[in-house]
Amino acid sequence: MDSKAVFSALYEMCEENAMFFSGGPERPTGDAAQRLVDTMVTIQEHARSLEPVLAGFSSIYHHFDFDPHVHANGYRSLVKVVRCCLLHIIQKGRYIASNRRSIFFRMAHSAGEMEAYCSALCQLRALLYLAQRLLHDNSHGNLFFQEESGLSESFLQEYASMHKACFYGRCVGFQFTPAIRPSLQSITIGLVAFGENYKKHQSGIGVAAGSLFTSGKYALDPELRGQEYEPSHVLYLILCQPFDLPMVSDPTRMVTICPPAAHIGPAQIQMRLISSELREGQDSEKLLALCRSEGGPISLSLGLKAKKCPPSPWLVVHYHGGGFVAQTSRSHEPYLKSWSQDLGAPLLSVDYSLAPEAPFPRALEECFYVYCWAIKNHNLLGWTGERVCLAGDSAGGNLCITVSMRAVAHGVRLPDGIMAAYPAILLTMYASPSRLLSLMDPLLPLSVLSRCLSAYAGLSLSLSLSLSLSHTRTTLGLVRRDTALLFKDLKQGASNWIHSILESTRASAGMWDTISSVAIPPPSSEQNSEGPREFPASFEPLRSEQCAEMKMDSSPIFRNPYMSPLLAPDQMLRGLPPVHIVACALDPMLDDSVMFAKRLRNVEQPVTLCVVDDLPHGFLSLSQLSKETREASNVCLERIREIFTSKDPPLEMREHRKLERTNHGASGVKGDPAMLFERSSKEEHGQAVV
Known part of the structure; x- marks a missing residue:
């Protein structure tokens, strides 16, 4: 229609x-x-x-x-x-x-x-x-x-004052596919776990984000609940020993890979080795010394067959999402097990240290160290050392890209490709059209996103919920009050509790290689004594009774290329392996993926962008809940398979690049889009076009 x-x-x-x-x-x-x-x-x-x-x-x-x-x-x-x-x-x-x-x-x-x-x-x-x-x-x-x-700060203030509860009650998730809406309602109910966890552990943003992204899925899928009781195979690395890797440009020269040291010093890194088959090396004494079995022998804990298979030519190194503050490799295990089985390859998922206790660059240091360790010790992982792919979602997608940038800088072997699902590539609070969707997104509201980013940047710990007695009492009072409101409102088809929880938080908030600015005044803005008005005089959006205090932090750390790779200069992006981005059309972070794909294409780096419809940010964590999320997870899987099976840039990349060269100028922007916007609006309603 x-x-x-x-x-x-x-x-x-x-x-x-x-x-x-x-x-x-x-x-x-x-x-x-x-x-x-x-x-x-x-x-x-x-x-x-x-x-x-x-x-x-x-x-x-x-x-x-x-x-x-x-x-x-x-x-x-x-x-x-x-x-x-x-x-x-x-x-x-x-x-x-x-x-x-x-x-x-x-x-x-x-x-x-x-x-x-x-x-x-x-x-x-x-x-x-x-x-x-x-x-x-x-x-x-x-x-x-x-x-x-200016504009970004203005949008932040609008977010703070605009009424958002209408998107979290009867209308919750209306924009997504119908199959996912019951799951979103269950996640909404599961947010009560935030209050319970906070009261028990007095932890802050990690618990909040963990509840936000993972609650509800076990209520919907009994098999998922059962998997939580399966033993798992955990590897531990003691990060105190440097080791050497050969340089790609000259294998006779070595690069020393130092253990992570930022913020918390040498510490253990936990990983999960997931493999559908027992492969040579996976039962070696050296690997067993690094393992802790949570339920029995390694063969049982991995669910492996007794027969030993030869090493796989492929390895996936996985970095999980969770806003840099929450989740673990185990929370992503259901779809990772499926990937490992379908690919017939081992998968190493990293439990990097989380903010705010371990802010940037700790997670990046650990992920890079584990990647290099896997390269050096491939024989322990059931891998021949031939092809390796980095895969991650959201924050994990960011780490896939920045680990590869660091590999380029060190001159060591690069992964053969990257699969980044809905990655967080720009960690500033710059305004964009897709980020306006954070006003209504049940899984990625701006108030939660900004707190995650501030925690990762190592800024004020008050953004991670201060543990002072007075603040604890205030927050627990809100939890108790709003938990009761939640169940009352769910009966009426509304969940204003989410609104009050999210609105009670504080928020915080380069280098661009783009075409020069075109200064065109917005037709809907009007000047008054208080400055430019965002809306026509006859319209005003619904406002919240209590406005959240939203601040934009302008710390330069957000513009560090290893934190926001979209802001990296061209020379840091050149030499990256092929990047396959799988984004969501309704994700507030969609524009991150679109602009990063354009930047890679502009520096002639191989890149593909696939955008799935009608699914929310974080669909991989919901991959067991509907046909649509399973199909989207398979899209990510096929991108990984393409990395392993392609020797040259994928045909899709070559065709797109050829099409861009052929159509350059013919299909380009003839006139500024803002001017075309006004012309189309007037023509649509019979107005004169000057």
């Missing part, structure tokens, strides 16, 4: 329902009927204002795609989310029209449903206005605003 048909259906539905509930002999009486009338009228008002804005974005968003084959960027995502909201409203409105005469029709419930989606539509309208300003104020062709002050 095209946009015109969507809006026509919406207007027709709203007018018909409003007419029924506002007059006529069959009109129901009561407050709920009037609420429905008022909501239908308000929805029409929002829709009439949104229609030209959507038309404008639809005319220009293709200019921000990675290439003509990959239709994805933050502007597209915002338009898609708005259309999805409109379709949900139409569906619910038609249900009301079909059942409103029934004696079983729950008018108050239906009024609440429509009010929730009306509020969501209002806030989405605000996001589109903010994206419109971003389009006009940003540098030409760039998805990110290049400064921390």
Whole structure:
């Protein structure tokens, strides 16, 4: 259904329902009927204002795609989310029209449903206005605003004051595939574990993030619960001994790999060796000395067959996600076991030290050390030493890229490729259209994201929940109060508890090789005594009663290339192995992947970008819960297989590069997208175009 048909259906539905509930002999009486009338009228008002804005974005968003084959960027995502909201409203409105005469029709419930989606539509309208300003104020062709002050700071303040509870109640996860929504509701319920864990352990952001990303999955999948009781094979490295590796440019010269020392000094690194077959070397005395079996002999703990297989030519080194502050290799084990079995290769997953106790660059040091150790000790892992791939999701995707950058800098062997799923590549708080989705994302809200990044950067520990007595009492009081509210609101289809928890936190917040800035004033901004206004005079988004205090930290550590590889100079990106990025169209971090893929292509580095639809950030952790998430996990698996089986850059890369050269100038931006936005909006509604 095209946009015109969507809006026509919406207007027709709203007018018909409003007419029924506002007059006529069959009109129901009561407050709920009037609420429905008022909501239908308000929805029409929002829709009439949104229609030209959507038309404008639809005319220009293709200019921000990675290439003509990959239709994805933050502007597209915002338009898609708005259309999805409109379709949900139409569906619910038609249900009301079909059942409103029934004696079983729950008018108050239906009024609440429509009010929730009306509020969501209002806030989405605000996001589109903010994206419109971003389009006009940003540098030409760039998805990110290049400064921390000004527009980025303004967006942060808007996030702090805008009402977000409407996205976490009846509307939670409406933008995602229907198969994943029950899982999101279970994760919402599982957030109560944050309160319980905090009271028991008085730990901070790691517990919060761990609950956020992992709670709920065990309630949905009994097999996952059962796996938690299986013994696992754990390796420990004592990081006190340096070792040498040969240089790639001259194998007769050696490079010394020093053990990690940042922040906490020499310490153990825990890893899991996952293998579907017992391979030569995996039962060696040297490896056994590094192992701790949590349930019996190594053969039993790995679930391996008695027959020993020859070493595999392939090895996957995996870095888990979790915002640098949470999760372990074990929390990712379900899909990693599947990968190991399908590939017929061992997989080494690293439990790097977590922030805030071990901030940057500790995790990077440990991941690089383990990668080099695996290269040197391949015979212990059931691997011939031939091909190695780095794989990771979110924060782990960041570590895959930065470990490879460090390997380039040291001159040691590079991995044969990288598979990075929805990676965190820019750790600043720069504004972008996809990052506006953090206002409504149930798994990656900006308040949680900013605290994770601040903890990784080693900034104020208060961002990780101070353990002072007064702060503990305040937080526990909120947990107790809001836990009770959660169960009450879930009965009503809303979970405002999440809103209050997330809004009570503080947040914090280069080098760009892009086209020069084009200064075009946003048509929706107006000057007043308080400065530029973000929205038209006739519109104001819903505001929270208590605004969170949002601050943008401008510490230069966020712009360190080993923390934010998108900001790395060209010379640091040249020489990287092939990078395969698997991103999510509805992920607040989508623009990170799009812009990084463009940067790699611009320096002629082999790169592919695949964008999966209708799934949230973190889908690998939910891979056992639906057909869609399993298929997305298989996309990541096939990218790894391609790294192992390809000698040259993948055909897809070569074809894309050829297409870019052929179409250069022919399919480029003819005129600035901001100007095309205004032209399309005016033409759509019969206005004169100057």
